[in-house]
Amino acid sequence: MCRGGRLTALLACLCGVHIVFAPSANANDDQPLWKLPPEVIRDQVSRSVSAGASLKPSAWPNGAKVAVSLSFDLDTEALWLGFYKQSSASYISRGVYGARVGMPRILSLLDEHKIPATFFTPVMSMVLHPDTLQQLLARPQHELAFHSYVHESVNEFKGDEERETYEAALAKFTELTGKRPVGFRSGAWDLSPQTLGIVQDLGFLYDSSLMADDDPYMIVADGVASGIIELPIEWMLTDTPFFQGQWVNRLSPVKATAEVFAIWAEEFDAAYRDGGMFILVLHPQVIGRRPRIELLDRLITHMKSKPGGVWFATHEQIARHVK
Ligand SMILES: [Zn+2]
Numbered sequence: 001m002c003r004g005g006r007l008t009a010l011l012a013c014l015c016g017v018h019i020v021f022a023p024s025a026n027a028n029d030d031q032p033l034w035k036l037p038p039e040v041i042r043d044q045v046s047r048s049v050s051a052g053a054s055l056k057p058s059a060w061p062n063g064a065k066v067a068v069s070l071s072f073d074l075d076t077e078a079l080w081l082g083f084y085k086q087s088s089a090s091y092i093s094r095g096v097y098g099a100r101v102g103m104p105r106i107l108s109l110l111d112e113h114k115i116p117a118t119f120f121t122p123v124m125s126m127v128l129h130p131d132t133l134q135q136l137l138a139r140p141q142h143e144l145a146f147h148s149y150v151h152e153s154v155n156e157f158k159g160d161e162e163r164e165t166y167e168a169a170l171a172k173f174t175e176l177t178g179k180r181p182v183g184f185r186s187g188a189w190d191l192s193p194q195t196l197g198i199v200q201d202l203g204f205l206y207d208s209s210l211m212a213d214d215d216p217y218m219i220v221a222d223g224v225a226s227g228i229i230e231l232p233i234e235w236m237l238t239d240t241p242f243f244q245g246q247w248v249n250r251l252s253p254v255k256a257t258a259e260v261f262a263i264w265a266e267e268f269d270a271a272y273r274d275g276g277m278f279i280l281v282l283h284p285q286v287i288g289r290r291p292r293i294e295l296l297d298r299l300i301t302h303m304k305s306k307p308g309g310v311w312f313a314t315h316e317q318i319a320r321h322v323k
Pocket of ligand 1: 079147
């Protein structure tokens with residue numbers, strides 16, 4: 001009764017996950033999903049990459065009430081080249097802004113507040129912006145983590161391309177930074193059917209691309225714990241949907257910083273009351289504009305005002321704590 005092909009693609013679309021299973025000899029790609037009994041659909045979903053045990057700890061270091069980790073996806077030109085297939089001057093200039101304007105403001109703000117952060121960086125961002133890389137390497141409190149080769153989508157790879165690309169990109173990343181990264185975030189914030197196995201084989205400690213919880217959890221595949229810790233993210237807890245005025249081929253509204261502060265502060269306050277984790281994913285080309293850096297300053301100041309304390313940590317520090 002198990003059916004593959006079109007059903008796999010449909011389930012992947014519906015669930016936001018990629019499902020790996022072998023079609024049976026009787027596979028019928030024309031069978032609509034709604035004609036399948038619940039057990040068949042449940043069986044197929046259970047074979048996907050999914051969420052296992054919660055890894056929310058009973059306590060954070062030094063008795064802190066909440067753990068906060070700021071992510072910066074240092075996408076630069078790689079985002080437009082690799083993900084959106086745009087290479088004209090206007091798009092490239094938007095990538096340049098992140099390294100040229102956003103990053104100095106971000107690093108200065110983090111220095112001022114004396115807090116660490118994690119920078120998910122495509123290899124090509126480091127190649128294109130060696131000065132920015134040096135500014136990061138001069139601040140060893142920050143973590144550099146893996147974020148694709150040239151911000152390609154994992155769903156575009158064919159055959160062994162994904163494994164070959166990431167093996168080579170990881171070697172180049174390690175050469176450029178002098179340290180092998182332990183954190184992985186897919187450029188597409190998604191995993192292909194091969195990605196998790198590659199992440200395991202390349203020795204990563206954690207992934208931060210998925211969204212099945214508020215707090216850290218163990219990724220399972222085929223119902224078995226993978227050993228890879230997930231530090232989940234969320235579209236509401238990133239800057240792009242609120243502030244990216246024109247993406248590609250579509251417009252999105254730009255929000256006032258006061259409105260976004262209210263949303264993020266409310267999310268943080270609830271994480272604080274719950275003793276959980278708060279991850280905010282930011283992009284230098286988006287959060288780096290003047291009023292938005294001031295927004296981030298206000299948010300960090302708000303976090304620091306909480307009694308009992310906040311543990312500001314890198315993603316790696318949180319993953320090692322909850323492991
Ligand atoms: Zn990115």
